[in-house]
Amino acid sequence: MQKPQLLTRRRVLLAGAAAVGAAGTAGVLAAGLGEEPVRPTTPAAGPRARHAFDPSAYRLQPLTGYGPPGTEPRRLLVRREPLLRVPGRGRTMVLTFDDGPDPRYTPDILDTLAKYDVRAMFFVCGEKAADHGDLLARMADEGHVVGNHTWSHPLLTRLRRRQIRSEMERTCDIIEETYGERPLWFRAPYGAWNRAAFQLGAELGMEPLAWTVDTLDWTTPGIRTIVDRVHDGAAPGVVVLSHDAGGDRSQSVRALRVYLPHLLDSGYHITAPRWHFV
Numbered sequence: 001m002q003k004p005q006l007l008t009r010r011r012v013l014l015a016g017a018a019a020v021g022a023a024g025t026a027g028v029l030a031a032g033l034g035e036e037p038v039r040p041t042t043p044a045a046g047p048r049a050r051h052a053f054d055p056s057a058y059r060l061q062p063l064t065g066y067g068p069p070g071t072e073p074r075r076l077l078v079r080r081e082p083l084l085r086v087p088g089r090g091r092t093m094v095l096t097f098d099d100g101p102d103p104r105y106t107p108d109i110l111d112t113l114a115k116y117d118v119r120a121m122f123f124v125c126g127e128k129a130a131d132h133g134d135l136l137a138r139m140a141d142e143g144h145v146v147g148n149h150t151w152s153h154p155l156l157t158r159l160r161r162r163q164i165r166s167e168m169e170r171t172c173d174i175i176e177e178t179y180g181e182r183p184l185w186f187r188a189p190y191g192a193w194n195r196a197a198f199q200l201g202a203e204l205g206m207e208p209l210a211w212t213v214d215t216l217d218w219t220t221p222g223i224r225t226i227v228d229r230v231h232d233g234a235a236p237g238v239v240v241l242s243h244d245a246g247g248d249r250s251q252s253v254r255a256l257r258v259y260l261p262h263l264l265d266s267g268y269h270i271t272a273p274r275w276h277f278v
């Protein structure tokens with residue numbers, strides 16, 4: 001059942017890329033923000049997408065392997081530190097959920113995001129993606145962006161280079177198999193980065209993305225505290241870290257139902273970067 005869906009999604013992406021090429025730079029920017037769910041009937045650029053980011057502030061790189069025909073994948077620079085926020089001056093924020101997918105919590109989070117027509121990022125672990133490919137297929141169908149959070153969530157700074165490579169590569173492969181595209185973003189477990197992780201990430205076509213606001217939801221501090229941390233940290237370009245797996249995440253699930261509508265009412269535009277920015 002999954003394969004035909006994935007093929008359909010790829011075809012839609014290719015069709016979208018071709019349409020974007022014809023539409024010019026503004027269309028590329030709008031489509032690159034992952035603003036619109038990928039549906040055959042949906043145009044590449046929606047009206048809300050146009051003011052999401054300042055088009056002059058950065059430019060986007062095409063999706064590796066999925067850009068317009070003839071586009072060469074660009075070799076990424078090896079960074080020395082991860083990105084902490086997204087560019088642009090608009091009231092744009094990114095919600096990220098780590099360590100999943102987990103069938104106990106991820107579907108609830110996806111339901112809430114769907115209710116408000118919002119796209120988010122999921123930094124998944126390969127071993128969980130392998131067990132719950134249906135959830136990655138759902139993320140693809142609903143327009144979310146999936147990033148690489150290693151296979152088994154180890155502390156990378158304690159591993160040898162070849163072990164780090166294996167953790168990252170296997171996860172890229174299972175994401176491609178279940179989600180339909182290789183990931184463009186990587187996040188080190190525990191935020192513990194090292195030189196090998198940056199080098200291998202760049203080699204595998206992934207930019208390192210950390211976060212601006214940590215909800216510390218994994219400490220189960222209470223729904224109100226999680227909500228307050230998101231509200232207190234809300235600002236243009238902020239990337240929020242929460243978790244949809246790795247323990248009891250029922251507070252994370254319920255907090256999202258509270259802070260998401262508040263952020264939208266406050267004029268924030270929640271998006272997920274579908275392409276790299278430089």
Ligand SMILES: [Zn+2]
Pocket residue numbers: 098099149153188189190
């Ligand atoms: Zn993690």
